[in-house]
Amino acid sequence: MKPKITLKDIARELDVSISTVSKALKNSKEISKDTKDRIKAFAKFYNYRPNNIALSLKNKKTKNIGVVIPDIVHHFFTTVFRGIEKYANQMGYNVIVCISDESFDKEVINMEMLANGSIDGFILSLSAETQRRNDFTHLKELLDQGIPIVLFDRVTNEIECDKVILNDAEIAYEAVNHFVNTGCSKIALITTENYFNVSESRRNGYTEALRSNDIEIDQNLILTLPHEIDNTGLMTKFFQENKIDAVLCVNEIFAIQCMSVVQYLGFNVPNDISIIGFTDGILSRYSSPKLSTIAQHGEKMGELAAKLLINRMESVEVIEEPFKTEIIDATLIKRGSSIN
Amino acid sequence: MKPKITLKDIARELDVSISTVSKALKNSKEISKDTKDRIKAFAKFYNYRPNNIALSLKNKKTKNIGVVIPDIVHHFFTTVFRGIEKYANQMGYNVIVCISDESFDKEVINMEMLANGSIDGFILSLSAETQRRNDFTHLKELLDQGIPIVLFDRVTNEIECDKVILNDAEIAYEAVNHFVNTGCSKIALITTENYFNVSESRRNGYTEALRSNDIEIDQNLILTLPHEIDNTGLMTKFFQENKIDAVLCVNEIFAIQCMSVVQYLGFNVPNDISIIGFTDGILSRYSSPKLSTIAQHGEKMGELAAKLLINRMESVEVIEEPFKTEIIDATLIKRGSSIN
DNA sequence: TATTAACACGAAACCGTTTTCGTAACATTT
DNA sequence: AAATGTTACGAAAACGGTTTCGTGTTAATA
Numbered sequence: 091m092k093p094k095i096t097l098k099d100i101a102r103e104l105d106v107s108i109s110t111v112s113k114a115l116k117n118s119k120e121i122s123k124d125t126k127d128r129i130k131a132f133a134k135f136y137n138y139r140p141n142n143i144a145l146s147l148k149n150k151k152t153k154n155i156g157v158v159i160p161d162i163v164h165h166f167f168t169t170v171f172r173g174i175e176k177y178a179n180q181m182g183y184n185v186i187v188c189i190s191d192e193s194f195d196k197e198v199i200n201m202e203m204l205a206n207g208s209i210d211g212f213i214l215s216l217s218a219e220t221q222r223r224n225d226f227t228h229l230k231e232l233l234d235q236g237i238p239i240v241l242f243d244r245v246t247n248e249i250e251c252d253k254v255i256l257n258d259a260e261i262a263y264e265a266v267n268h269f270v271n272t273g274c275s276k277i278a279l280i281t282t283e284n285y286f287n288v289s290e291s292r293r294n295g296y297t298e299a300l301r302s303n304d305i306e307i308d309q310n311l312i313l314t315l316p317h318e319i320d321n322t323g324l325m326t327k328f329f330q331e332n333k334i335d336a337v338l339c340v341n342e343i344f345a346i347q348c349m350s351v352v353q354y355l356g357f358n359v360p361n362d363i364s365i366i367g368f369t370d371g372i373l374s375r376y377s378s379p380k381l382s383t384i385a386q387h388g389e390k391m392g393e394l395a396a397k398l399l400i401n402r403m404e405s406v407e408v409i410e411e412p413f414k415t416e417i418i419d420a421t422l423i424k425r426g427s428s429i430n
Numbered sequence: 431m432k433p434k435i436t437l438k439d440i441a442r443e444l445d446v447s448i449s450t451v452s453k454a455l456k457n458s459k460e461i462s463k464d465t466k467d468r469i470k471a472f473a474k475f476y477n478y479r480p481n482n483i484a485l486s487l488k489n490k491k492t493k494n495i496g497v498v499i500p501d502i503v504h505h506f507f508t509t510v511f512r513g514i515e516k517y518a519n520q521m522g523y524n525v526i527v528c529i530s531d532e533s534f535d536k537e538v539i540n541m542e543m544l545a546n547g548s549i550d551g552f553i554l555s556l557s558a559e560t561q562r563r564n565d566f567t568h569l570k571e572l573l574d575q576g577i578p579i580v581l582f583d584r585v586t587n588e589i590e591c592d593k594v595i596l597n598d599a600e601i602a603y604e605a606v607n608h609f610v611n612t613g614c615s616k617i618a619l620i621t622t623e624n625y626f627n628v629s630e631s632r633r634n635g636y637t638e639a640l641r642s643n644d645i646e647i648d649q650n651l652i653l654t655l656p657h658e659i660d661n662t663g664l665m666t667k668f669f670q671e672n673k674i675d676a677v678l679c680v681n682e683i684f685a686i687q688c689m690s691v692v693q694y695l696g697f698n699v700p701n702d703i704s705i706i707g708f709t710d711g712i713l714s715r716y717s718s719p720k721l722s723t724i725a726q727h728g729e730k731m732g733e734l735a736a737k738l739l740i741n742r743m744e745s746v747e748v749i750e751e752p753f754k755t756e757i758i759d760a761t762l763i764k765r766g767s768s769i770n
Numbered sequence: 771t772a773t774t775a776a777c778a779c780g781a782a783a784c785c786g787t788t789t790t791c792g793t794a795a796c797a798t799t800t
Numbered sequence: 801a802a803a804t805g806t807t808a809c810g811a812a813a814a815c816g817g818t819t820t821c822g823t824g825t826t827a828a829t830a
Contacts, residue, residue, distance in 0.1 A: 093575060096786060098787095108788095109788085109789080109810060110809060112787070113788090113789090120807085121809075122809085125808080139542075140786080141785090141786050142548045143483060143785085143786075144815090146815090147814095148786080148815055149787090149815085152483065162502075163505065163509055164508075176529075179540075184526050184543070184548065185528075186494070188519070189516075200519075202479070206482045207434075207481040208524065234431055235431070235434060343716075353718075378693075448818095452818060453779085460778065460779075461778065465778080480817065481816050481817065484815075484817040487787095488785055488817055489785085490785070
């Protein structure tokens, strides 16, 4: 066992001062070539690497980013995370992940934990509970302390910071329009409760599209479900009680469950009922028929979020740049579950 | 904007020494109740929190765990990660994630980066390339430096450290046995190349089971495919050229693709062909028929890995405990894709 | 009253870096 | 020969904590 070597060790061994070693390794011209060579050779031999913690303390920069997401066993969040990690890594940053598990308290505790020096900035998607409570004091305090935050996907207007979001309303509009253009008129929406900004936007896009196509909005055709648990029963009832020829689902699970229910009830997808779901995940690609989906480009979103954050952290803080909200254009991927 | 307050600030403001403040906040009885109260009140008011970095430097403990996994958009790894994060969090640790992307170089670089003080220990699943090259010098060096490592799932015998693995051979044996018991005899295996320890174990379990049931091992019934890309063509050919009544697939993607191919060829699942796949992920639960799978209990695996690591890190290093290899018992979940 | 103990606090070292500043030794210029 | 400049290095402060040890003041004991 050979523990890590420090500047002090090198200095002692080579009978020079710590400062000399430090300078020599940074190729300072204050140090003679001879001494530099000796020190570098020694350092190389013993595989010297500066201690990150000491550097962090000195520089007041950790080169760590805190990522707080509601869930990790979740296609969209993992793709975003991959984008973040990729870009951060390229830029020399490491990523500390905390899972809020949709809980307000966990979100708060984790962020406060990390904020005490462990990270230089946050990338965050709000937990369900936080959105429901509409309480963002923890974020405000962190921003107040000068810690930059980038929100993605599940964002809020209450907080002024950089954000990356999807054009949810527009793409929902586009999807519904696609239904209309392929002959559908009894268009349903399966969604979650409205405290999610994304659900709200998607619902707005849905109603807007109906309106602009002069289709009356029937509240019975909007099914609001609890978050991503098995809702087969409710869905079955929904399709038995209503005449429906197209469904937009705000997530992949809903879409796949919906397809399964509809097929079980004897309908043909897409001829009797068209389905489009949000999130172009693995489920959509391996179902039959394959699900038409809305690709959210999570990886791109993650990269962008990381870029925004790192830019802000590394910008010379003289001119405070105004906060940006970047919008990612979702893509409607037409596959077998809709008429094309 | 109010930046973080430090001990020094409190000391200056209250006209005491830094040591006094530190002691007061730790409730040392060296300090009089009066002074303690004053200091605590002040600290509370200004929301003082000790700086993690300073603590890390002092204590030579970061309370960070490095997790290095080949991929994150992957059901099994995310479940393991969730287990790690959950346990680590409970124990006051944070988790830094690096994605090796199945690349040897990334694995090495990331680990060396983190090893310079950023973390106290690693939890790692080997990248494909690392397993192929069979080069573990980076791990050996880290262990040599006294940094504990826990390997999970994709492990190697070349390295002495704590490990958590699945009883892959046994559960493959059990699955094949299940096929035999339900009347199958032309049992195929769809697997990946053998440099993965897990593929090897699963293949061994498969052949063992056949042998013990006096079924001849037909190499034509073992299909070796590249890693998780679309192999529909090869699979179709495989099923056209061979008489097969059951298939064991070493991952979920293979299983779902396999089912799709088989159904496309006009076979009924499970009556003509039974299918069992590894990984009880989201695909298996939403296919039709639902896939019979082998649940790997990723979350449990992650928790256990974290527990092993933290135990080792926190154990008084007097008696070096011997390295353990914990084995997680997989569960065969019988669903619609096999005869039960 | 002199000695000792208890109390309450501060000084300083330490963790591992970086960086500013000071300076001894030598070289160059007037 | 005196003044100045250069070279090559070391001392020390700083980052923000913890902890050991020393010490002045008061209280208790002999």
